[in-house]
Amino acid sequence: MSNYLAAKGLRSWLTTLDHKRIGLMYLFSIFVFFLLGGIFALILRLHLFGWGKDLLSADMYNQFFTFHGAIMIFLVIIPGIPGALGNFILPIMLGAKDVAFPRLNLASYYIFMVGAIFAASALFLRGADGGWTFYTPYSIRTNTTVLLVLTGALIAGFSSILTALNFIISIHKLRAPGMTWDRLPLFLWALYATSIIQILATPVLAITLVLLIAERVLQIGIFDPKLGGDPILFQHFFWFYSHPAVYIMILPAMGVISEVIPVFSRKPIFGYKAIAYSSFGIALIAFIVWGHHMVVSGQSELANFLFSLLTMFVAVPTGIKVFSWVGTMYRGSIHLYAPMLYALGFLELFTIGGLTGIFLATLAIDVHMTDTYFVVAHFHYVMVGGTIMGLLAGVHYWFPKMTGRLYSERDAAISFWSILIGFNVTFFPQFILGAQGMPRRYWHYLPEYTMLNRVSTVGSWFIGFGFLYLMIYMWKAVRYGKASGSNPWSALTLEWQTSSPPPTENFEIDPVVTDWPYAYAPDNVHMAVNK
Amino acid sequence: MGIIKQAFMLPLQGTAVAGRWDSLFLFMLWLAAIMFVLVVGSMLAFVWKYRHKASDRTTYITGSHVLEAIWIIVPTVMLLGIFVWGYSVYRGMTQAPRDAVEIRVLGKQWVWSFQYDNGRTSIGEIYVPVHRPTKLIMTSEDVLHSFFIPNFRVKQDVVPGMYSSVWFKPTVIGTHQVFCAEYCGTSHSGMLAKIHVLSEADWEDWNEGKSPKAFGDSLVEQGRKLHETKGCVTCHTADGTAKLGPSHKGLFGSKVELEDGTFVIADENYIRGKIENPRGSTKRGFTQMMPTFQGLVTETEMNALIAYVKSLAH
Known part of the structure; x- marks a missing residue:
């Protein structure tokens, strides 16, 4: 039987209903957006090196950070793991032939692309500024083409909702015989929790953007005080979506890490139930902490009291996960292949991101730190250190399944270390800059901040090199990589029980589940793959 | 303490609250450093100690309720402590003394x-x-x-x-x-x-x-003049007698009962709101007939008017 990659030609891709091909189309598109967003970031950092002459004009700088943020958030980090890895892996992991609604799945990809094109078209018109948060009344008054970017985000939001719907129904209805809820792999628990947030929160983003568009086009006073509106109302609306969205970004990455660590430690996951339920704990709290972004916005002191208190509780389920992952490694037999390296990198960076989150949750500390580089460093540690590290762990982990080939572990290690070290050099100094008071979104900064900004810029070159190198060895692996065999990591989840690459309908014989996906026996310490 | 403090080179302490802020921040920094070493240190120790060897046998552990209870309860208590400390410093930042x-x-x-x-x-x-x-x-x-x-x-x-x-x-x-x-x-x-x-x-x-x-009129005096030129005096007196609208004497800082029976404190935002958008916040016992002054009063004039009303508080 031929595998899912057998059909050739562009048409066979663009009209495919196969979740695996759709997953790869997402992966490819998201990677292109990531490159675009990354180039903006490198240029911004280059400007901030502080050469005697400005690399960018103030307006260009303001547009570049807006594009960097909007592209990375809406077109990379939010759709990344669910769209690419979720689509590819979820049905096979369930033992199903496809997602519940394959046509809807393809529609969701095209909706995403239409949204992306809308947003990107602003690049060629009058641009957009104001940052990815688009606070009013600035976003109503700026003469850049902010509306296009907002419309793009609105459209891409529908794609999120449809994908989430597909995932929830697939998990409920398409599990292989024997896959009870307590045998569901943790990646799927994480995608399930993510999907719930996407369905409940994304409509609020849509409402907000429609109101904003209505205000700009029809001049109805909603957020602009000149028209009788309330600018702080926008922030409530915006964060009511965008805070839960933070967990839309991080939960799937946590799911990947929960898969990778047991496989490469050859040991059962520690605290399966605690990890699964804590995803829902995080999803629930996610909805009632949005105001912690608004401590100095002018909202009441009582609101600040409650939001700060509630935010503290996010750290508890998050801590449960981190401790459980480390616990999983205890008395294991640890193989340091690329997916595990990225999982360890995730743990290092996410721990820093999480701990600095507690600083920002603390009211007094936040007053000084909010809107400074401390916040910039914090969310890069969480978003890049968490989501992108999780995405890279997943891409390396499932690469043999997707392509049937192996990449060079040596090259992967070079790229990993370059990204990890570069990341810390880039972003750790920004915590200090923030503590010293350097505000974010600053085209020019005071001379006392020069040294740390230069260090940060140098770090960004290592990140850039790491990703460039990654592109090269991945491309080489796709073309010339050694055959991987069906299960190089000797993992127990269902996607590894079929050939690599899998046949179009995933399994030759419908699988039946008889055991827990993490039941690594004490003597099961070897992997099929050899370095 | 010194090393971390130096590494972060916090800005000069220009207020009393800055000192309290720095103590809290440095305490949290130490706590975070300890947590980081605990998590990442055990991770690295495990990677080294349990690195794969051909003769390995792992231990089949699926969890521990005791450990889970510990790492739920201990962080919760610590987080609540940090919250309380953070809130108390924050209170010091928000409660302005009356004589400011x-x-x-x-x-x-x-x-x-x-x-x-x-x-x-x-x-x-x-x-x-x-x-x-x-x-x-x-x-x-x-x-x-x-x-x-x-x-x-x-x-x-x-x-x-x-x-x-x-x-x-x-x-x-x-x-x-x-x-x-x-x-x-x-x-x-x-x-x-x-x-x-x-x-x-x-x-x-x-x-x-x-x-x-040398500087011309004080802010209150500017406000008193605007009170006349903008026509406020037609309805609002400064001596406590009510005309078409309530007198401004003793208004600022008082509790105002509105038509619907709710109360508001007459602060800067209330006065500003009355001037710009008078509907819906009329004092009980009066009829709403005040016109809006939105766009007719500049921000600096608004400050003077409010300063004047405020000067009539006692």
């Missing part, structure tokens, strides 16, 4: 301007007395801004259409940096100001000048 010197701040793209009780104004430089609480009453003429003084560890967004406030009690005479911390367009990073903390004698000099008349 009041200065009005206006943000507009991309400059800060200031209005003082004595009628003086300044642009890009603000003057405050040392060792006395100062309260800034702030609004914006266009988009959001944020008034941020790193040395004082305070920051507050400045919002068009309403007043927000921030207070501090400077302890260090000299000049400190002010940033705009909320994105506001092209020259956001150029929207800087200096805050000059003056000694008692210098403040006296600056405030009173050589002759008090």
Whole structure:
């Protein structure tokens, strides 16, 4: 039987209903957006090196950070793991032939692309500024083409909702015989929790953007005080979506890490139930902490009291996960292949991101730190250190399944270390800059901040090199990589029980589940793959 | 303590609250460093100790309720402690003393301007007395801004259409940096100001000048004149007798009962709201007939009018 990659030609891709091909189309598109967003970031950092002459004009700088943020958030980090890895892996992991609604799945990809094109078209018109948060009344008054970017985000939001719907129904209805809820792999628990947030929160983003568009086009006073509106109302609306969205970004990455660590430690996951339920704990709290972004916005002191208190509780389920992952490694037999390296990198960076989150949750500390580089460093540690590290762990982990080939572990290690070290050099100094008071979104900064900004810029070159190198060895692996065999990591989840690459309908014989996906026996310490 | 403190090179402590802020921050930094070493250190130790060997046998462990209970309860208690500490320092930042010197701040793209009780104004430089609480009453003429003084560890967004406030009690005479911390367009990073903390004698000099008349009318006097020229006096007296509208005597800071039986405190935002958008906040016992003055009163005039109404509080 031929595998899912057998059909050739562009048409066979663009009209495919196969979740695996759709997953790869997402992966490819998201990677292109990531490159675009990354180039903006490198240029911004280059400007901030502080050469005697400005690399960018103030307006260009303001547009570049807006594009960097909007592209990375809406077109990379939010759709990344669910769209690419979720689509590819979820049905096979369930033992199903496809997602519940394959046509809807393809529609969701095209909706995403239409949204992306809308947003990107602003690049060629009058641009957009104001940052990815688009606070009013600035976003109503700026003469850049902010509306296009907002419309793009609105459209891409529908794609999120449809994908989430597909995932929830697939998990409920398409599990292989024997896959009870307590045998569901943790990646799927994480995608399930993510999907719930996407369905409940994304409509609020849509409402907000429609109101904003209505205000700009029809001049109805909603957020602009000149028209009788309330600018702080926008922030409530915006964060009511965008805070839960933070967990839309991080939960799937946590799911990947929960898969990778047991496989490469050859040991059962520690605290399966605690990890699964804590995803829902995080999803629930996610909805009632949005105001912690608004401590100095002018909202009441009582609101600040409650939001700060509630935010503290996010750290508890998050801590449960981190401790459980480390616990999983205890008395294991640890193989340091690329997916595990990225999982360890995730743990290092996410721990820093999480701990600095507690600083920002603390009211007094936040007053000084909010809107400074401390916040910039914090969310890069969480978003890049968490989501992108999780995405890279997943891409390396499932690469043999997707392509049937192996990449060079040596090259992967070079790229990993370059990204990890570069990341810390880039972003750790920004915590200090923030503590010293350097505000974010600053085209020019005071001379006392020069040294740390230069260090940060140098770090960004290592990140850039790491990703460039990654592109090269991945491309080489796709073309010339050694055959991987069906299960190089000797993992127990269902996607590894079929050939690599899998046949179009995933399994030759419908699988039946008889055991827990993490039941690594004490003597099961070897992997099929050899370095 | 010293090493971490130096590594972070926190800004100068320009207020008492800055000292409290730094203690909390450094405590949290140590706690975070310990947690980091605990998590990442055990991770690295496990990677080394349990690295794969051909003869390995793993131990089949699926969890431990005791450990789970510990790592739920201990962090929860620590987090609540941090919350309480953080809130108590925060209270110190928000509760302005009643006798604070009041200065009005206006943000507009991309400059800060200031209005003082004595009628003086300044642009890009603000003057405050040392060792006395100062309260800034702030609004914006266009988009959001944020008034941020790193040395004082305070920051507050400045919002068009309403007043927000921030207070501090400077302890260090000299000049400190002010940033705009909320994105506001092209020259956001150029929207800087200096805050000059003056000694008692210098403040006296600056405030009173050589002759008090040198700066023209005081803010209250400007407000009293506007009260007449804008026609407020037609309906509102200053002596406590009600005409078509309630008298302004004793109004500021009082509890006002509205038509629907709810109460509001007559603060800056209430007065501003009455002037710009009088509907819906009429005092019980009066008929709503006040016209809107939106667009007819500038931000600086608004500050003078409010200062005048405030002067009639007692």
